[in-house]
Amino acid sequence: MHEQMREHSTVLDELSWKADAGYLIGRLLPFLVIALSVVADSLTSDREPFDRVLFAAPALAAVTWGSRVTAGVGLLSMATSAGLAARRAEDVPGVLINETVLLAVTVAAVWSSRLRQNRELELRQMHSVAEAAQSALQRPMPSHLGSVDLHLLYEASAAGAHVGGDFYKALEARGAVRIMLGDVQGKGLGALETASILLGSFRESAYTAPDLPAVAERLEFSMARYVERTQDSDVASRFATVLLAEIPDDEPVVRLVSCGHPAPIVQHQGVLETADLPSPSPPVNLFGRQGDLFGLGDADFDVQQLPFEPGDRLLMFTDGVSETRDDTGTFYPLEERMRAWIGEPADRMTTLLREDLVRHSGRGFDDDIAAVLVVRR
Secondary structure, three states: OHHHHHHHHHHHHHHHHHHHHHHHHHHHHHHHHHHHHHHHHHHOOOOOOOHHHHHHHHHHHHHHOOHHHHHHHHHHHHHHHHHHHHHHOOOHHHHHHHHHHHHHHHHHHHHHHHHHHHHHHHHHHHHHHHHHHHHHHOOOOOOEEOOEEEEEEEEOOOOOOOOOOEEEEEEEEOOEEEEEEEEEOOOOHHHHHHHHHHHHHHHHHHHHOOOHHHHHHHHHHHHHHHHHHOOOOHHHHOOEEEEEEEEEOOOOEEEEEEEEOOOOEEEEOOEEEEOOOOOOEOOEOOOHHHHHHHOOOOOOOOOEEEEOOOOOEEEEEOHHHHOOEOOOOOEOOHHHHHHHOOOOOHHHHHHHHHHHHHHHHOOOOOOOEEEEEEEEO
């Protein structure tokens, strides 16, 4: 996770440098236009005036400068235009018309700059609220918990978002580490709302439920109760696949319950294979209220127990990882890659996975991706 954070920081620094460079050029452009107008007008004949170019200076200033500086650029343009007209000994009426037009452009530019500043302030406030909401919904996963190390890969497909329809949580409770990884159907605010319900339910039930089937039942119950209270909510029509894992502190095993979620990849004593989950349960809220009517809502949650000894690894992932496609439509060969990286340090695995997913897709991520590598110490 730390490697991923450092990588994200490097990418953000590069993007920030490019943005800063473009912003600096934008701020210099109004003054560059004024200077070039003076030079060009001085080097050419009087019949080829360049003071008309000065109209662009206050308009360009409104893009990056505040209203006061924009007004100053406009006044400087008017003074420059008057000076160039005096050098060419232009008629007073022509000068007055030119100055009037420049004044009108300056007023419009100042007004535009003020509107832009107000809009930017609103966007900053909205961004701060969104950041706080996303941080409260999905907090970073701890690197160490109980007897395991945890390494997270998480990417939201929505531009500028930190949280998407994929969600995760790991807690230490009842002498074990309990982990949930899930994927909500669809995207947008409805997916975030569904993820928040399931995360809240897991935070509560993981500490009190006696086993993983009881946790899964609480998840289903929480969704049903929320849908019943808010029948018009977008959540009513959404389901979520969920994978639950439990690693006891005093037993070399891992227990798994799948609610329609892709089976994880397990590396045990140097042998890597996809876990066999013969009886996965339906996704959470798949049948909704109709399930209660037809008896489909009472799912059995089968527990699959696998050996999980010190040094073993468990990769939990969402379908955004396994279903990443290249230009030919070929799915990402996750198990093949994990087998090739079997000797790599655990703290490099998520970085390798992210880089390889980007190479495979060639265009970034079309879906949210989440993967949790669990290593027994």
